[in-house]
Amino acid sequence: MVAGVNQQREISDLFARTIEKQQLGHAYVFEGAAGTGKKMMALWVASSLFCEQRQAGGFPCGECANCVRINTHQHPDVVEVAPDGNSIKVDQVRELKAEFSKSGVESNRKVFIIEDAEKMTAGAANSLLKFLEEPEGDVTAFLLTTAKNRLLPTILSRCQEVHFSPFPKDQRRKELEEKGVSSSKAALLVHLTQDMEKAVEWSEDEWFQSAVDTILRFRALLDRKDPQAFVFIQTDLMPVFKERPQQELALELLLTCYRDLLNYHYNRKEDLAFPQRQAELEAASNSFSGRQIVHTLTVLLESRKMLDSYVAAQGVFEQIVLKLMDTK
Numbered sequence: 499m500v501a502g503v504n505q506q507r508e509i510s511d512l513f514a515r516t517i518e519k520q521q522l523g524h525a526y527v528f529e530g531a532a533g534t535g536k537k538m539m540a541l542w543v544a545s546s547l548f549c550e551q552r553q554a555g556g557f558p559c560g561e562c563a564n565c566v567r568i569n570t571h572q573h574p575d576v577v578e579v580a581p582d583g584n585s586i587k588v589d590q591v592r593e594l595k596a597e598f599s600k601s602g603v604e605s606n607r608k609v610f611i612i613e614d615a616e617k618m619t620a621g622a623a624n625s626l627l628k629f630l631e632e633p634e635g636d637v638t639a640f641l642l643t644t645a646k647n648r649l650l651p652t653i654l655s656r657c658q659e660v661h662f663s664p665f666p667k668d669q670r671r672k673e674l675e676e677k678g679v680s681s682s683k684a685a686l687l688v689h690l691t692q693d694m695e696k697a698v699e700w701s702e703d704e705w706f707q708s709a710v711d712t713i714l715r716f717r718a719l720l721d722r723k724d725p726q727a728f729v730f731i732q733t734d735l736m737p738v739f740k741e742r743p744q745q746e747l748a749l750e751l752l753l754t755c756y757r758d759l760l761n762y763h764y765n766r767k768e769d770l771a772f773p774q775r776q777a778e779l780e781a782a783s784n785s786f787s788g789r790q791i792v793h794t795l796t797v798l799l800e801s802r803k804m805l806d807s808y809v810a811a812q813g814v815f816e817q818i819v820l821k822l823m824d825t826k
């Protein structure tokens with residue numbers, strides 16, 4: 499079975515049973531963080547529906563012509579829609595509906611999968627809504643989203659919701675190592691993202707490595723309460739972290755450093771993001787009290803809120819330095 503589906507075994511079992519009993523609904527919202535296997539699951543359910551040699555228990559064979567075409571995104575009755583630029587536009591939904599008003603190209607069944615469904619424009623959402631109210635024929639829609647609260651309530655109320663939990667860190671770390679990522683990088687990456695594709699991408703990215711190095715140098719200055727930290731923001735930090743998503747990562751890396759310190763301090767060494775830096779953690783752990791580490795984390799979490807509300811990054815980092823310098 500496909501890795502992502504295997505990790506969401508409860509969900510695939512549920513759908514397999516539903517399909518066997520021929521009780522599949524018309525519309526589902528798959529909700530969960532990036533990288534939790536939502537798309538894979540939608541394709542898997544489609545495979546199960548179209549499989550020419552479906553196995554006992556409702557599982558697709560994964561090998562017949564239909565299974566192969568679905569998994570390579572080439573099945574005419576399984577239609578996938580993704581944002582065109584930043585949004586899913588009304589024309590895209592109209593095309594989809596036109597597609598569905600024809601009977602299935604090869605059967606009477608159709609499946610459509612809308613990625614990033616929260617990015618539907620109001621027009622697109624309303625157009626979809628009409629369709630969900632009066633489904634024509636044997637149609638099942640999967641709306642995939644990382645931000646369920648941004649879907650129209652009227653759409654949500656017509657869909658059955660399925661929540662996708664993140665995979666456990668251990669499991670993700672092993673998977674990354676199997677993909678050739680070094681164990682130290684894998685340990686860090688699973689703390690930063692649940693999205694395996696992104697993790698692999700970062701592991702091969704030189705920028706990412708320099709980002710980590712820069713943050714570790716910044717942290718060393720902060721730990722020593724070295725006023726140089728203030729200058730470092732302008733000379734070293736900002737040139738590396740230019741864009742907003744990069745600046746968010748900078749803060750996330752910093753948070754990860756101090757979470758590690760807190761874990762180390764309280765002897766929870768099995769979940770470290772930087773397991774290879776135990777000597778430094780040991781030293782830092784001796785010079786900080788648990789209360790001080792918690793205070794640092796609080797400052798960083800407050801800064802994350804500022805960054806989320808679009809305060810300029812340089813100002814956010816400068817405030818971190820000022821607040822931490824001030825700590826007794």
Ligand SMILES: [Zn+2]
Pocket residue numbers: 548549550551552558559560561562563564565566
């Ligand atoms: Zn098959």
